[in-house]
Amino acid sequence: MKTAVASRQARPSRTDKNxxxxxxxxxxxxxxxxxxxxxxTFVWYIVFMYAPLYGAQIAFRDFMPALGITGGKWVGFKYFIQFFKSEYFVRLMKNTLGISVYSIVVGFPIPVILALLMNEVRSKYFKKGVQTIVYMPHFISAVVVVSLINAMLSPSNGLFNQIIQMFGGDPVHFMAEPKYFKTVYVLSDIWQTAGYGSIVYLAALTSIDPSLYEAATVDGASKWKKLLHITLPCILPTIMTMLILRMGSIFTVGYEKIMLMYNPATYEAADVISTYVYRRAFEGGEYSFSAAVGLFNSVINFIVIIVFNKISKRVSEVSLW
Structure with missing residues (x-):
């Protein structure tokens, strides 16, 4: 009897819900x-992000433009299996993962370091000048960036090859050698995005309570100790959040810049999933196959971000959800 009364009391009434x-x-x-x-924002996401998911079914159909999205014959996982068995699968995965990991290991810390350095600048005008200079490359189009790369790395009159020749070396065909492609891509990407990427960390630095630094100064802490024990712990949640988001696109490398940079001589090191999908879809007309590869790529990224989010939650108690 008591149990029934207690359960009735614990159960929320309709009045409470209303x-x-x-x-x-x-x-x-x-x-x-x-x-x-x-x-x-909600309308934009629904129209341009969620509504197009309806078309993902062409990855499981023999899609023909004349028949529409649902007009093609249902073929199941045919195109996924075809991709896994293709001779390009291993190369594409290796190149995509290689460029992404290289970019994360080398490029991810740069905006953090840049923000920490700019945060120490006390001259207002100098700080604004530096920020303007490092932010500007972000607004330069990929076409212009690749043109600058080609000009600077030209074997005939490029700046780097002129320096090499000054020291008695032979000109190097950087853009035609597969072994240099990843380095050129990653370093140019850092140059273009590091400054703009530091904005988030600068915003996080401004939210740190100044009294923490004042107390540390009274205790005789050096700048290095303030950095290790105050600054970095305070911006760690921001760093981990940005890292989780970056890991969520580890199998996604932008195809625009790579397509402008690569050539048949560098396919071995430069061909990634996004460029492969572009070629098969728009040059070969294999829309179902390309959709299957793209869907596989999205699923892998989704799994990676979930796994890394759980790891981050256990290690640093920071997560997206």
Whole structure:
């Protein structure tokens, strides 16, 4: 009897539920203008991110443009198996993962270091000047960046080859040698994105309580100890969040810049999943096969971000959800 009464008391009544719903409705109504500001974002995601997922089914169909998305014959995992058995599978995975890991290991710490250095600058005008200079490359198109790379690495009159020749060396065909491709790509990407990427960390640094530094100064802590025991721990959640997001695209390398940089001589080291999908879809007309490869790539990225998010939660207690 007591158990029945206790369970009845523990169970929320319909009145309580209606009260909570009414309270939630009032909160939403009070913040209606803020929700209206969010509405365009939701609409954009629904129209351009979620609605196109309907077309992902062509990865499992023998798609023909004349028949529409649902008109093709259902073939199951045919194109996935075809990709796994292809001679390009291992090379594509190795190149994609190699460029991404190289970029994370070498490039991910640079914006953090840049933000820490700029945070120590006390001259207002010098700091603004440096920020302007390091932010500018982000707004340069990939076409211009690759043109600059070709000009600077030209074997005939490029800056780097002129320096090599000054020291008695022979010109190096950087853009035609597979062994140099990953390094050229990653370093140019760091140059283009590091400055803009430091904005997030600069914002995190401004949120640190100044009283922590004042207390550390009173205790006689050096700048190095302040960095290790105050600055880095305070911005660690931001660093881990950005790292988790970066890991979520570890199998995604932008095809625009690579397609502008590579040539038949560097396919061995430069061909990645995104460029392969582009070639098979738009040059070969194999839309179902390309959709299968792209869907496989997305699923792998999704699995990686979930796994890394759990690892981050256990190690640093920082996670996306």
């Amino acid at each position: 009260g909570r719903l009414s309270h939630a409705g009032k909160k939403i109504w009070r913040s209606r203008y803020l929700y209206l500001l969010l509405l365009p």
